[in-house]
Amino acid sequence: MHERVRELAELTGWHGRSSVVTPWDVVHGRLGFELPSDYRELLEVFPPGTFYAPGRIADVIVQPPFRLDGVHDQMVQFETEVDEAERWRRDHPEDVPEGLVPWARSGRPGVFWVRRSPDPDQWTVAVSNGGIWRYDDEPVVEEFDCGAVEFLIGLVTGRLHSRVLAPTAEPRTGPPIPFEPEDVGQWLAYSDKRSPQVGRVSLRGSSPMVSGSPAVDVLADVVGWTGQPRWRPDWAVTERLLGLALPDDYKVLLATIPMGEYAGKVLVTPPTVTGREGDLLGLFTETMKARAEVRDQPYALYPELPGLIPWAEFSGPVSGELFWLADEGDPNQWPVVASGADGSWEEFDVGVVALLIALVRGRIPSELLSPEPGEPAYRTFQDLPGAPSNTASHRRQR
Incomplete structure (x- = not known):
């Protein structure tokens, strides 16, 4: 198991492996490039679910690729987040870096990788509110010098602070748990999309x-x-x-x-x-x-x-x-x-x-x-x- 994934499992108290199997060769074939190895192992260990910061002041929803007409596709579940980031970038190219690839979301903000290296294991994380969901003077994009799993470790331990994910830093109601899995049966049902007929x-x-x-x-x-x-x-x-x-x-x-x-x-x-x-x-x-x-x-x-x-x-x-x-x-x-x-x-x-x-x-x-x-x-x-x-x-x- 990837060292960072093991650390995240220990921090969240998660045991076992996800029952959701993702054919990464299919996902990579549709994208035209590979995704980071820590992310792939993350989804092999953790089922679809939500990671929480202490006090639940912020959350990040991580789910495997959805299926479109029976074929696994990384981009299907992130159409809104990608569209909002792209629309803002067209008018404000200085705010949004090129090469954003989505991998998670948090309510309104999207969580992306920034592809500044041909090696996906060198990609870093960015959080974007798409410009239209900004709170007060928060930035449109925040970049973090780490990968996906390290980002989640920082989130659940409280060492990572994001004005985009938690613009008010106000505690929310709910049990103080760092990870909450979804019902896999329900997730399999709503993640199975069909093209318009x-x-x-x-x-x-x-x-x-x-x-x-x-x-x-x-x-x-x-x-x-x-x-x-x-x-x-x-x-x-x-x-x-x-x-x-x-x-x-x-x-x-x-x-x-x-x-x-x-x-x-x-x-x-x-x-x-x-x-x-x-x-x-x-x-x-x-x-x-x-x-x-x-x-x-x-x-x-x-x-x-x-x-x-x-x-x-x-x-x-x-x-x-x-x-x-x-x-x-x-x-x-x-x-x-x-x-x-x-x-x-x-x-x-x-x-x-x-x-x-x-x-x-x-x-x-x-x-x-x-x-x-x-x-x-x-x-x-x-x-x-x-x-x-x-x-x-x-x-x-x-």
Whole structure:
């Protein structure tokens, strides 16, 4: 047994070995480098659990690598800590050193190694609050000239002091124990993660697949719309700002049926004045910002191709957004993708108008999109106060 690991076991009164087995060759293969030997032996001896400073003024949670789709991965459990440190480093590179590798956490702060040596046994420890969890004037990152196990020894003996881990140094309630193991059965359950799954929904044959006017005319007939939109987008501007041509059926749709809600579910709004008139992505700025912060999602975001471009929102028990899965090919062949706020995804093998026809007819076998009971097939929003208008004349819906 590693000398430092033995010392930590004696200090904490821990006996035995962990029942959790980590295949380090798999973990190292996914990382592309090896992790320090004292850390690996630490996890062979100690089960998942929490180490406490005297008086419980600080704690460090140490757990083996989680599993993602059945494969052990060091980074899965630390996505939030890594993202927060990276975001702060982009704006304040002087605060956060390069080469941070996570290995533990403490509530909000993350505990990392600093890779300043090709030899992992020479890596030192850093604690970071990510910048956003700072207390008063505490630093964003504290570095310690020691490895992982020596850091834990300093923590449980009280010889190590950290303003990031214990900014107030106030004692906390709880039994005065230096190490508290977790229930391994519960840990095995919550540490087994799965990548987001995409439900594939086929609507081919259930709705007209003709792009352009014929399909839009069918939709207008189904929802009973006979008027004219008060706002007609300038698609040349929108496509120039986007850098891509958009599907024909979407453009004809908004030239035929104005902004509104379909089946009480899907809200379709044209790109109007959002800082730059005609800016489709500007209409969904917050959506794109939120999606950019989600690491574990099955699709990339535009401008990466294939990538998601938003075009509508939907409501219900699970709300979310509708996208095209855009590529460099024919935009009339782009499928529609629905993303729910609960992390669920569905991909439809049709375009915008065919999807809306299936929705309002109640012929859409979807867990995310289904007509709201009692709601009309379509409700226009162009008569609401402040609705955009750039046409001189219009006919109201009959």
